[in-house]
Amino acid sequence: MNYLGNILSYQHFPIYAIMVLFLGSFLIAVFGENRIARNILALLSVTAALGFVAALIKPVLMDGEIISYWMGAREPAGGYAIGIALEVDALSLFFALLVSLAVFVSGVYSIQYMNRDHNEKEYYTLYLLLCGGVMGMVLSGDLFNMFIMVEILTFAAVALTAFRNTARGAVEAAFKYLVVGCMGSTCILAGTAMLYAQTHTLNLAQLAQLVPGDVNTATKVAFALLFVGFGTKAFIVPFHPLAADAHGAAPASISVIISGVLTKSGIYGIIRITYFLFQSMGLGTMQFLLVFIGSLSMFVCVTMALAQHDFKRLLAFHSISQIGYVLTAVGLCTALGVSAGLYHAINHTLFKGLLFLAAGAVLHETGTTDLNKLGGLAKKMPHTTVLFLIGAFSISGLPPFNGFASKWLIYQASYQKAVESGNIGFLLVTVIALVTSVLTLASFVKVSHSVFFGQLPPELENVREVSWGMRLAMGIFALLCLVTGLFPGLVTGYLTEPAATAVFNVSQYIEAMGFDGSAAVQPEAGSFQYVGAWDPVSWLLVLCIALLAVTIAAAAGKYGNFSRNRAARREDKYQLFYGGEAQELSQLGGDDLFWGFKHNWRGYFNYMHRMHSGIVNDYALWAVIDLALVMLFSLIVL
Amino acid sequence: MFKRLIEESTEKSPWLFHINAGSCNGCDIELVSILTPRYDAERLGFKLAGSPRHADIVVVTGPVTKQSLPRVLRTIAQVPEPRCIVTMGSCPQSGNVFRGSYSIAGPLSKYVPVDVDVAGCAPKPEAIIDGLALAAKMLREKRGQKK
């Protein structure tokens, strides 16, 4: 009984959460021939992972405990951590929650989404391997283990990118991802090795204790290597073209994981190394690095997205753009900034997941994601349209959805930082963030016009609404988008503020593992003081009253009094006005919809077009150049 | 009260949509001239609408060629009720100098009920405004009959 109680203690839950995913993966590989067994196993493991992580909310996020777990009870000997450790603080758990949630919803979606593909057994094996890898990475307390998990997730992601290898470009995308992803992994390994050589430990807590006291050339190089390595995982500039290729080729349920979870693991890695290992976030230079790359990703990727004409590639670029918001906010190094960044990370997982699932639904039913070939699907897929619009409004930051709540905090944080530090550069960040937001809206207006509204091409006449399971998965995300948007106080209070507090509480992180954290340099956090006022619930209430008033007035005036007679609607009167001509199909193309904008920026767009050559050698070169620049930066300035 | 208000307003805010059914452009220019400072039909609420969906009065100029006939009819059908159809110039009424040509399908009244004819080649702006004002009155009557 005592033994049972012992193994059910929440101390073990982190490793269980990782294990169930890997276990599910292996079991499916063995027993996955049977369709029902496979689906049950997959759903069971993702549900169990979600359950284990959710059970940790109480002790870790609410009570502020840090769970330290030595595998096989191999505790440190002689002051050095030898064993493999898991360390779960609020930050880890925060990311683990995101992971398990996205994995769960994407799992539910996969069941019906993948039913037309072959090799589902391999799909679920790799899928759970990918999820387990990310989960392991965010819960790990050990730098080398993080690397192992990064390798697992990278290879699983590469294989899944090429999963539909009959589709055009899938293998090519996977190859690109493989090349640059491996360069990133190698960077992480090299950085880890250099740190190990310096400090003789791989434990994160002990590294956090030892590294800051001894910053020399080797550790600076290690920092650059780790930063670039995790940067490739987050697909931040200059690694964004990979994301576009990978998302374009991978199944939608995998895109959800890559965008909502895998990129977050990169962000998690960057937060860990900058705030914990190097503890130098008080440094203006480090802030500059993060904020600069963040803002660059934000703007470059949103403009790249405007030029796309493939639904999923467009979403992929937006994904990186939103990651840019997260990175920028985290790089501000204020409590408000980190909290806002993490808030945006949640929201990004939710709305981007929703959008990818909607794209997947469109692909599932129509067989294409080319914006120029779609149109008018709102009449055929009304539920998907509504769900997509919720996602689109969320990502473009329209109130009352969640994107606004977090972007609003990011603007506040960056502007407050600008005012407090007197640095006009941060002001530019606020402006870039606001402009990026409206460009995001533009590009989703484009998608909604090209895919869901406009005219229905005749070859899509027989399209039907997707099955309930896929709508359910989208519905979960949509509901969460609305909830996190309507109750920002709850999200910040229960999720992001504890996580942000953990980020600024390095000594506690070190001491939880039994090391001396008293010497830890802690960045000045500031307080969670919100400058602006935004009360979404009351606003929505007022809007509803207003809307009700208009609707009643409209109904009283016989507003909706129009012909519903199907036969009559074929008459000339109900045809579109074409300057007198008979109605014909003339859907506006998606790629160059905002030419008024692009015309003025043609130099920039042409340059970008030339740069994104699609040749893997170029992208590998970018990675090398990026590494060289970051290394130079950290050697000279840090 | 609203009913009266709407009827009143219907007369005071007639929006025009102009269809050129093969006109020589003379009437078209004259139609625009009624919006100039000298004649200013906007004081009566007239406005040129960009789309037939917004229009109350359809102004047809030109002898209604065979090419343009289906387009004219389609566009007129797309104007919401109550609507008035005004022919402007002699062409849509009789064919004018084009009468008897192989390419003429007019007069327009063969195909749709025309409410007001403004004759002339081209009509004087005063005549046009007079005709349009008459059409506006008829709009009100039509609106009254409908309800």
Added chain:
Amino acid sequence: MTVVIDALMYLGYVLIFPGFLFCFLAGMLLCGIDRKLVAKMQKRVGPPVLQPFYDFFKLCGKETIVPDAAEGICFMFAPLLGLAALVVIQLFIPVFGFTAISGMADIVVILYLLLIPAVSIILGGAASGSPYAGVGLSREMVTIISCELPLVLVLLAVAKTVGDAMGTGLCFSLRGIAEYQAANGSLICRISMLPAAAAMLLIIPGETGNHPFDAAEAETEICEGLLAEYSGAPLAVFKLSHAVKMLTLTSLFAALFLGGLGTGMVVLDALLLFVICAVLTALTISFVHAVTARLKIEQIFKYYWTVVTLLAAVSLVLAWYGL
């Protein structure tokens, strides 16, 4: 009991002042004044000032045609959503000392709330399926992008100026801005705010989509763009929304730069606000309309991102150094 009275009071705010009734009357009057003034400036007699009311009621009495290609629900519902969202914004904008609902939204929120009517007209147009609406949508969106950058800079400049004076660093609250101006005089009297006010004046016609920035609704080339397929009551609601948007933006200008002029009596303040809005409309919409020809969409973008942005940026830099 107090709950009921509060509820009734809020209902009154939403329905009467500064909600629907005020928006309807004032917005339509502004629109009428604008049309009359443009006519006068062109030496015409012009329509009666009440012309927008006639147009509105006439459209209400017309038949509503929903094209077969359109997505009916979105097509019919979009105008209502746009109007409701605009009226709600009006509730947040202080009428000098009086704010119907404060503490719920501040200027950056207003910036985003202003997108909702624009998005609703875009979605409505897109739902109609017309290719003219497609072109209109593209232009409307580019116009929004154009106005956004200078508007952001203007708002940040105001936030910084007021925040500096109040010792909080930055102040996003509209009420805070109103109170600051009540105590220290209107912001327009400050040197640093002059370029911002000028920029804001130039933004107003762009945001409302008036001449010469009405490429999105160019009736002579793309058949009124997004509105091409709208007829009857939904069109009436869109026309009303356009009128209310003029009111909203001019009163936003009044709240940002001309605060502190109020008399303390709500009725007089409302009248004063209307007069100010009318003057601003005459200045920014009618006058500009009468003397310019329509710009192409790329010219609109270029204009806003160079001239107007520069003005706003100058203001922001001046505010930054505390002038």
